[in-house]
Amino acid sequence: MTDANETGTLTCDVAIVGAGPTGMTIAHLLGQAGVRTILIERNATTVTQPRAVSIDDEALRTMQAIDLADEVIADVMLDYGSNYFTRHGVCFAKVEPVTREYGYPRRNAFTQPKLEATLRDALARYPHVTTLFEHDCEVVEEDAEGVTLVLRADGAERRVRAAYVVGSDGARSNLRRVIGANLVGSTYKQRWLIVDLASTQERFRQTRVMCDPARPFITLPGPGGIRRYEFMLHENENEEAASTPEFARELLAAAGPDADSPVVRRQVYTFHARKADKWNSPRVFLAGDAAHLSPPFAGQGMNSGIRDAHNLAWKLAAVVKGRMGPRLLDTYERERAPHAWALIELAMTMGRIMMPKSNRQAALMQNAFRAASLVPPVQAYFAQMKYKPKPYYEEGFLAGDGGLATAGRMLSQPWLERRDRSRIRLDEAVGHGFALVAIGPGSQALAAQTDVEAIGLGPVTRIAVVPQKITLVPREDEDVIAGRDLDNLFGPLLAKAENMLVLLRPDRYVAVALRMTPAQTPGSFVEIAKRLVSTTQL
Ligand SMILES: Cc1cc2nc3c(=O)[nH]c(=O)nc-3n(C[C@H](O)[C@H](O)[C@H](O)COP(=O)(O)OP(=O)(O)OC[C@H]3O[C@@H](n4cnc5c(N)ncnc54)[C@H](O)[C@@H]3O)c2cc1C
Known part of the structure; x- marks a missing residue:
């Protein structure tokens, strides 16, 4: 149910550009809060190709908040760890967290297409949330009272007028450009080949991280017996050659028992460690990959986007419903940007562990890990993922508590x-x-x-x-x-x-x-x- 004014322009409180996991989570939270919302997506459907593979406890808690935990978990392999190996196949570090501080296991395998399909189908619950697939948002014009979007659908033009707009339009965000933001940070010079398998012969249940300077690679189990391999490419391996089926088969054969397993997708990626230097104009807010890009080594890109969604949605709802003043929205970037960047830094550190530059550097680092793991608190620090930045905001919509450092934290969920x-x-x-x-x-x-x-x-x-x-x-x-x-x-x-x-x-x-x-x-x-x-x- 969408309102249209006398010129045929569709009107709403919040328009969301981009129906990835970030945009759809925001649409759910706004729908739940009774906010009139329009979700705009240029593609005919949500993603069908595998992308993210690891969903964390905080994101599952957000799925619980939108009443979709059971549906999402039906397609998730809960609770797996990751083991780090030397080039000789010796395990030098184990990450196998057992804590459930926020109500769910900390590392879980999922597939992005299934998660997105669940999110998309469940949006039908909200009569005041309209989804416009196959609509490309071409023009964004902001004024003091609201934002007008010009969309292109099947050759025809449609207009949307909203009080606020969320740009969850991904890594190549146009809305980022519209608000005059730039990405700061760096791009990895290494390229990686991602190979997704429909089934696997590998029986190891944890993520296996091979920190071999000659060819670092990661292999991750997935729900329903699927598996992903990620291989670092060398500078002399050009994208065309690396994209051939033969090349992938060669790497799979060298990596273990999956030489003949069925491949569903091969793709070469370059990874970024970047964030926008500005997350909003007065009425347009960036979220997810539009605001930050993480290398995948910590499996946090989408999870950070879902944190943005939960943070931004209740604030937009409170403001459009008149329960709180618009200054609340200023706390969005102040809270989210430092935390998203802390996770990008974690991913970069993990990348350095995975990609040692020489055998000597690898041996030094790996021996240090092995020695440290003999000290129980240090071992627990790694095994229980205590190195992962806590869900904690130092400033924003929170009031200090006399040194208890509880305000600003995500509360545990017993x-x-x-x-x-x-x-x-x-x-x-x-x-x-x-x-x-x-x-x-x-x-x-x-x-x-x-x-x-x-x-x-x-x-x-x-x-x-x-x-x-x-x-x-x-x-x-x-x-x-x-x-x-x-x-x-x-x-x-x-x-x-x-x-x-x-x-x-x-x-x-x-x-x-x-x-x-x-x-x-x-x-x-x-x-x-x-x-x-x-x-x-x-
Ligand atoms: C190989 C790989 C592995 C990854 N592994 C992980 C992992 O394990 N864990 C993790 O958390 N993350 C991981 N990620 C990152 C994760 O996939 C992304 O962070 C996530 O998809 C971002 O979600 P989003 O909703 O912000 O953007 P997107 O998923 O990119 O969605 C943006 C949407 O906006 C639409 N759009 C863009 N412009 C317009 C327009 N003008 N009009 C209308 N629609 C528009 C696009 O069509 C798209 O559907 C991985 C990524 C890659 C590439």
């Missing part, structure tokens, strides 16, 4: 046990909007006493979480959902404070956190939250 012994995940209790999460033995009373309506955010769900060790879960009333932290994920927080109050944003990040000392009351918490909300007004 299973909660309710008084009737039923179990619920934290985010199921939270729902889709803001939530007050009281944590600690006194959480039930604190949640009940906090006047969340006074914060001015509209409805806020109240949740009380008691520590794992407390066996008697408080009785619930109609205003407060109560549960016991079955996984003890809030244990580390409670080591610093007996009770805490947290204002949780719709993207599961902490906006306000307050340690409840005798000097602090629920009233002081509400005052901090009100001050934060007032900063979004012009």
Whole structure:
């Protein structure tokens, strides 16, 4: 259902250009928030060729937020690690995380075409989200009140008028050019050959990373018995020669048992480590590959785009619905750009480990890893992926919490046990909007006493979480959902404070956190939250 004005121009609150994983996730989140949205895509359908292969726990949590976790996970191989090998085939580092801090395994194999198809089909749930496939966005004109888009569809011109526009139009983004942004960073001089197989003879369950200076390569398992190989190419191997079936067969034969496995795709790629130097004009916002490009060594390009989507969508919804002021949108780049860049830097570091320049450099680095793995905390640091930048914003829509460093973090997601012994995940209790999460033995009373309506955010769900060790879960009333932290994920927080109050944003990040000392009351918490909300007004 789309509105059109007297000139036939389609009108909406938010138009999204580009139906990749980033744009479609934003469309879901806006649809859920009741925002009139138009999603524009130049292709007839979503991608059919394999691209990203690794989806992380944070992205799965966003799929949970758009009520698609089960559908997405049906096509995912959950929970696999990666092992790093010397040129002699000796494993020198293992990354096999077992933690579930955000509710899901940290590394999971998926296929982008299946994820995109799931996202696309499920958009039909929202009558106020219109999808325009086979529409190329050619012109973008921004003025003080909104943005006009000129689209080309089957030779004819159509116009869309929106209050805000999201440019999730990929690596070659036209909207990036329109807002006058440039990509900064670098491009890798090495090219890589990607070979996707329909089935595999390789029985190794983890990602195998061969850090052989002569020919680094990676092989990753996928759902349904598929497999990907990524081989670094040498400078003298030109793209034409490297693209032949014979060349791929030769590399597969040297790599292991997949010499004769069925190949579905071969493609030569050059990788980039870049980000836009500006992420928005007043009314046009870049997201996903349009805003940042990561080499694939950390498997984070799409995952970063999904983080952008969750961050930007609730802010756009709050502003177009008039619940918060437009200054809220200024926090988007401030929060997202440093984090996206931290993950690009991680990918570059992993690239250096995978692509040692000489046998001597490889031996030095690999021996250092092996020695370090004898020290248990260092071993755990790698195995549990503690090197991955935390989902944490140092500044933005958040209020400091006296050194606790909880504000700005993605809140852990434990299973909660309710008084009737039923179990619920934290985010199921939270729902889709803001939530007050009281944590600690006194959480039930604190949640009940906090006047969340006074914060001015509209409805806020109240949740009380008691520590794992407390066996008697408080009785619930109609205003407060109560549960016991079955996984003890809030244990580390409670080591610093007996009770805490947290204002949780719709993207599961902490906006306000307050340690409840005798000097602090629920009233002081509400005052901090009100001050934060007032900063979004012009
Ligand atoms: C080989 C390879 C391996 C990768 N592995 C991983 C991985 O393991 N994990 C991971 O997280 N990421 C990985 N990535 C990165 C990931 O694929 C991308 O980051 C992701 O697809 C970006 O999503 P997006 O929605 O931002 O952009 P895209 O998926 O590029 O979507 C942009 C869309 O915009 C449309 N569009 C563009 N211009 C217009 C226009 N003018 N009008 C209308 N529509 C337009 C395009 O047709 C396209 O559908 C990998 C990438 C490659 C190439």
